[in-house]
Amino acid sequence: MAAKLLKENLYWIGVENPELKVFDIIMETKKGTTYNSYLLVGEDKVAVVDNVKNPFYPEFRGNIVSVIGDRKVDYIVTLHTECDHSGTIGSLLDDYPDAQVVSSRAAMNYLKDILNREFSWIDARDKSVLPLGKDLSLEFISAPNLHWPDTIFAYAREMKTMFTCDFLGCHYAEEEAQSADDAGSYLEEMKYYFDVIMGPFKGFVNKALDRLEDYEFDMVCVSHGPVHTEDIGFYLEKYREWAAFPENYQQDIEILYVSAYGNTADVANHIAERLRSKGETVHVNDITEIGIEEASRRLEESKAFLVGSPTINRDAVLPAWELLGHASAITNKGKVCGAFGSYGWTGEGVQLLTERLSGLKMSPVEGFRFKFVASLEEYMQADEFADRFLARVLEKCR
Numbered sequence: 001m002a003a004k005l006l007k008e009n010l011y012w013i014g015v016e017n018p019e020l021k022v023f024d025i026i027m028e029t030k031k032g033t034t035y036n037s038y039l040l041v042g043e044d045k046v047a048v049v050d051n052v053k054n055p056f057y058p059e060f061r062g063n064i065v066s067v068i069g070d071r072k073v074d075y076i077v078t079l080h081t082e083c084d085h086s087g088t089i090g091s092l093l094d095d096y097p098d099a100q101v102v103s104s105r106a107a108m109n110y111l112k113d114i115l116n117r118e119f120s121w122i123d124a125r126d127k128s129v130l131p132l133g134k135d136l137s138l139e140f141i142s143a144p145n146l147h148w149p150d151t152i153f154a155y156a157r158e159m160k161t162m163f164t165c166d167f168l169g170c171h172y173a174e175e176e177a178q179s180a181d182d183a184g185s186y187l188e189e190m191k192y193y194f195d196v197i198m199g200p201f202k203g204f205v206n207k208a209l210d211r212l213e214d215y216e217f218d219m220v221c222v223s224h225g226p227v228h229t230e231d232i233g234f235y236l237e238k239y240r241e242w243a244a245f246p247e248n249y250q251q252d253i254e255i256l257y258v259s260a261y262g263n264t265a266d267v268a269n270h271i272a273e274r275l276r277s278k279g280e281t282v283h284v285n286d287i288t289e290i291g292i293e294e295a296s297r298r299l300e301e302s303k304a305f306l307v308g309s310p311t312i313n314r315d316a317v318l319p320a321w322e323l324l325g326h327a328s329a330i331t332n333k334g335k336v337c338g339a340f341g342s343y344g345w346t347g348e349g350v351q352l353l354t355e356r357l358s359g360l361k362m363s364p365v366e367g368f369r370f371k372f373v374a375s376l377e378e379y380m381q382a383d384e385f386a387d388r389f390l391a392r393v394l395e396k397c398r
Ligand SMILES: Cc1cc2nc3c(=O)[nH]c(=O)nc-3n(C[C@H](O)[C@H](O)[C@H](O)COP(=O)(O)O)c2cc1C
Pocket: 258, 259, 260, 261, 262, 263, 264, 265, 309, 310, 311, 312, 313, 314, 315, 342, 343, 344, 345, 346, 347, 348, 371, 372, 373
């Protein structure tokens, strides 16, 4: 798609990828995607804000040349270094060797390992301003962890335009994707994008929304999907809503288990009763009954959790693994947890789950396994396990 004028001296110069079905291995992209990039043409300097994915360089370069002809690119503004927005920086530097990269310090360090070459760099510190000529400048806003550690926003004050990279973006390459105006037309994609990409960083999302309140803008240039030109307040409000923490956030204990013959289930309920008798609010659920999405949400929002699985064929069973596969190592870092389950002869499941919890940098207590149907003695051991787990929870929450 050809370059498109968004405002005087501001052009969309990205590329579309409507055929894309899966993004970053983890995301379904039913509506394809766009890799947005923007060209700011100042009287003195020309800045490219965000890059595109590597294979699209010829089209991207064509868009740049179609706007500035023989003029040079002076600044390559990198709002975060994820490769779909940094993949063409090397080629851009080949074609514009005097261009300077403008980014956060973290991004500069990542770029060293992405580009594996020398480049000239300008530190886009929080609130620093990069002049581009008369009536045109970029101010930088620190917005870390949205969703990479190096993320920043840029603000073109004179044109009341905010550049937010992936924040407020979505995978959507329908016609006229770079300026769909009506509120809600791509809301479903935005919500999905938020859940997968921004969801683990809700605290940072709220901080960024607070920061944006200090700026006046009538256009938001995102790095995927439509540029927001109308109903910006509506989308910001949606982000507030999606990033809100539920009322009982990290207050309850969740026990999530699977059980073929009810043995692990019985002990799950027994442990729950033990914890409740000590004043805790505990929810017990069979992962296969509530589904992986609901189980993952419960784990995510828990103060602490236990995962139960029998050993089947020398391993824990798939739903338990799937649950831990969905668990965010970022938001659940240090969370108190543990594994338990029934077994018949080899009993590897509990240990394997505990190792996985450790690997995710959570804080698992020593696991508890019992043979087939729990005996009276094993129920007493289950009590000890529950007490050990609770002691760790209380210690953490002190
Ligand atoms: C198909 C199958 C494979 C099993 N494989 C193992 C195994 O490799 N090692 C083991 O210790 N127990 C194994 N067991 C025994 C179960 O762990 C045991 O029956 C347990 O009590 C089931 O717990 P549940 O009622 O919570 O499903 C197996 C059971 C089944 C049905």
